[in-house]
Amino acid sequence: MSKNNLKPTRWYYVLAILLPIFACLGTTLLVYLNVPELPGTLDALGIKNLTQVVIPGSADINFPKAGAYAVYYEYRTAFDGVNYYRDEYPPSMKCQLSSKATGEAVRLAPSNVKGNVYTYPERAGVMYKQISIDQPGVYTFSCQNRNDRAYPESVLAVGPNLVWEFFNVALKPIAAFLTGTLVFVSACGISILIIGFVAFKRHQSKNK
Numbered sequence: 001m002s003k004n005n006l007k008p009t010r011w012y013y014v015l016a017i018l019l020p021i022f023a024c025l026g027t028t029l030l031v032y033l034n035v036p037e038l039p040g041t042l043d044a045l046g047i048k049n050l051t052q053v054v055i056p057g058s059a060d061i062n063f064p065k066a067g068a069y070a071v072y073y074e075y076r077t078a079f080d081g082v083n084y085y086r087d088e089y090p091p092s093m094k095c096q097l098s099s100k101a102t103g104e105a106v107r108l109a110p111s112n113v114k115g116n117v118y119t120y121p122e123r124a125g126v127m128y129k130q131i132s133i134d135q136p137g138v139y140t141f142s143c144q145n146r147n148d149r150a151y152p153e154s155v156l157a158v159g160p161n162l163v164w165e166f167f168n169v170a171l172k173p174i175a176a177f178l179t180g181t182l183v184f185v186s187a188c189g190i191s192i193l194i195i196g197f198v199a200f201k202r203h204q205s206k207n208k
Contacts, residue, residue, distance in 0.1 A: 012198040016191040023187035027180025047120050050159035052079045055093060058142030060100065061158050063133045068161040071095065071108065071141075072118070072125035077155050084155050090128050091151040095143040097131065106131060106139065118162060125157055 050072065053059040063069060073090035077083075097106040108129040116127040133139075141158055145151050 012194055016194040016198075019187040019191045019194075020184060023180075023184040027177070027184050030176045030180045047118060047123070047162070050157035052077070053141060053143070053156045053158060054079060055095075055143040055154055055156055056145055058140060059158075060138050061141050062138050063136055065136050066133050069131040069133055069159060070111070070127050070161040071129035071131065072157040072159075073128040074123060074125040074155045074157050076122075076124040077157075078122050079155050084153070086152070086154050088126065090126075091154065092146040093143045093151075094146050095129065095141070095156075097139050097141050099135070100138045100140055106133065116162075127162075128156065130161065131158075 051059065051061045052074070053061075074084065075086045075088045075090075095108055097108055098104060099106070108131060111127040111130055118125055141156075143156060
């Protein structure tokens with residue numbers, strides 16, 4: 001066998017250089033595809049998807065999928081042409097949520113997230129209760145004043161848990177970046193192994 005057949009071709013060096021380049025391009029594309037489009041995504045976080053309910057009162061609310069939801073007390077809002085300006089602290093209320101299909105009650109957990117507020121043109125609210133929906137469907141939400149006290153009408157908004165929605169949106173590009181970085185580092189490692197192996201084989205072939 002001739003000397004040229006024993007040593008690897010220099011094209012392996014080109015391959016070793018191209019691997020990290022393509023990995024870098026793939027990482028950039030992966031992150032780009034997972035970065036949310038603003039401001040459209042901010043609307044999709046759920047503020048426009050909240051169902052407003054005047055209390056005392058009730059309303060049927062559709063929960064399209066299982067997951068985390070919340071009840072917000074909107075101390076500054078507008079609903080059906082009426083403007084509501086209330087204290088930032090919700091009044092004492094008794095609220096229930098039950099499935100229209102089964103009648104099963106869903107627990108409304110107190111909010112443990114301090115400072116979880118949102119502001120939007122003509123709307124501002126604070127999280128009041130947290131909801132975990134196991135079965136999608138239509139649920140009846142109702143609230144009454146406690147101890148028959150007469151509070152002025154207020155507005156609650158029921159819908160996506162904005163904290164969870166934000167983390168879901170933020171985690172996608174982060175996960176894409178970490179995945180792409182792992183691929184890039186792996187490609188660099190493979191390139192180093194290829195260069196080392198080819199250099200060793202060429203040196204060995206030259207000695208022979």
